Amino acid sequence: MRRLAASLLLASLGACTFQPKYVRPAPAVPAGWRIADPALLASETDLAALDHRAIFRDTRLQSLIARGLENNQDLKLALANVAAARGLYRVQRAALLPAVGASASATVRKGANGNLVNVGTNAASGIRTSYSVDIGESAFELDLFGRVRSLSDTALNSYLATEQAARATRLTLAADIADVYFTLAADRSLLAIARQTATSAERSVTLTAVRLKGGVAPRTNLRQAETIAATARSDLANLTTIVDQDRNALDLLVGMPAAADDLPGAIEDVDALVAPVPAGLDSSILLRRPDVVGAEYQLRSASARIGAARAAFFPRISLTSFTGLASAALSSLFTGGSFNYSAGASAALPIFDWGVNRGNLAAARAQAEGATASYQRAIQSAFREVSDALARRATIADQINAQTALEAAARDTAFLTEQSYRGGALSFLDSLDAQRALYGAQRSLVAARLLRASNTVALYRALGGDTFADQAAPERR
Numbered sequence: 001m002r003r004l005a006a007s008l009l010l011a012s013l014g015a016c017t018f019q020p021k022y023v024r025p026a027p028a029v030p031a032g033w034r035i036a037d038p039a040l041l042a043s044e045t046d047l048a049a050l051d052h053r054a055i056f057r058d059t060r061l062q063s064l065i066a067r068g069l070e071n072n073q074d075l076k077l078a079l080a081n082v083a084a085a086r087g088l089y090r091v092q093r094a095a096l097l098p099a100v101g102a103s104a105s106a107t108v109r110k111g112a113n114g115n116l117v118n119v120g121t122n123a124a125s126g127i128r129t130s131y132s133v134d135i136g137e138s139a140f141e142l143d144l145f146g147r148v149r150s151l152s153d154t155a156l157n158s159y160l161a162t163e164q165a166a167r168a169t170r171l172t173l174a175a176d177i178a179d180v181y182f183t184l185a186a187d188r189s190l191l192a193i194a195r196q197t198a199t200s201a202e203r204s205v206t207l208t209a210v211r212l213k214g215g216v217a218p219r220t221n222l223r224q225a226e227t228i229a230a231t232a233r234s235d236l237a238n239l240t241t242i243v244d245q246d247r248n249a250l251d252l253l254v255g256m257p258a259a260a261d262d263l264p265g266a267i268e269d270v271d272a273l274v275a276p277v278p279a280g281l282d283s284s285i286l287l288r289r290p291d292v293v294g295a296e297y298q299l300r301s302a303s304a305r306i307g308a309a310r311a312a313f314f315p316r317i318s319l320t321s322f323t324g325l326a327s328a329a330l331s332s333l334f335t336g337g338s339f340n341y342s343a344g345a346s347a348a349l350p351i352f353d354w355g356v357n358r359g360n361l362a363a364a365r366a367q368a369e370g371a372t373a374s375y376q377r378a379i380q381s382a383f384r385e386v387s388d389a390l391a392r393r394a395t396i397a398d399q400i401n402a403q404t405a406l407e408a409a410a411r412d413t414a415f416l417t418e419q420s421y422r423g424g425a426l427s428f429l430d431s432l433d434a435q436r437a438l439y440g441a442q443r444s445l446v447a448a449r450l451l452r453a454s455n456t457v458a459l460y461r462a463l464g465g466d467t468f469a470d471q472a473a474p475e476r477r
Helices: 002-014 038-042 059-071 073-094 147-213 219-254 267-273 283-288 290-311 356-422 428-463
Strands: 100-110 127-142 316-327 339-348
Touching (some): 059 147, 059 219, 073 147, 147 290, 267 428, 283 290, 290 356, 356 428
Antiparallel strands (some): 100 127
């Protein structure tokens, strides 16, 4: 009963800790978004975890994201860091339990000049032999003041923060692949426009050259047509290079060459397969972002370090115990009379450490304050990213409608102007101006379509709500 009471007393003392109770700081951001479009107020107030496949409905893009999550080297590095942090946590966690080990030894000793060092089993030869087998624990620290537990909590939260960094890498990778995919689609559209413009410009050069020979058009018209054709050829060469570079960037993100069938066509085809991201009004949804969750785990880790620093002011008590068998003869090692045991305890109390423990405690508190600031900064940055994306989304539809109307008007103007020029009603300069206006309107419409797709990617990334990420940080385990 006395042993049981002592064990219960030690267990209750081991539950003591100087670690401050963790309280999540209130986010230093408004409770809702400053949304420009009142129609967006109808969005859900509670936003469930998103799935990139529900947002990016293009099956080719989904396939590329899936392969990127399997093959991307940056993601593999992040996962390796998670495995390393998990291993370090297990090492620190093991300090809470005694380490039991076994040992065996055999000793043969002989005195100088044949004299016996100690009388043993063979006095005639002056040789003494001994054998032993032991099992027990060595220097196990009783965690009376929670120092080891606080260090274990520090390692746990550091591991969980590293895990969130890996989840943030997954989220970023999916968004980056989508961004490059849409950029490639837009550049392919621009390439097609440049190719059409170059073909049309070459026809204008041929037509103007014929009119020059017939004395109908001056040489300046030919030179102007050649200028437009040269500009179109230059844009064509540049865009060909850009498209190839986009493919290289996509291959790097995916971690392997993308098949031709997995590449997008024109931006007009793929941006229609992008679903709008529902943006919840409550800014607390930002607490599920992997970077914000990771910052909170770092804050928890810093808080646990304060507990370890406080406990360093109190004694450390260690236990050592061994139980085993010892004999001067191997044949009698396992007999009843060879049993022995030993037990001991030691305590260490800092008296004069010249301010080391106080300095460690001050450093731990300062690190906790810094972790709090980093956590709040992560939330504020997330809030700005979402607000910026929402501000763009509120006007992007009007911008695309205006650019579509502009492109249609420029196309009709170019057609009518060319017909009038062929009929002699307008000058060639009027026709060139109309062609330039159409070329610019086409490029602007492509840019607006890309902006809409990129805005969806930005909002998806800013909300951080894919199934890769936790909804919120779990309580300390």
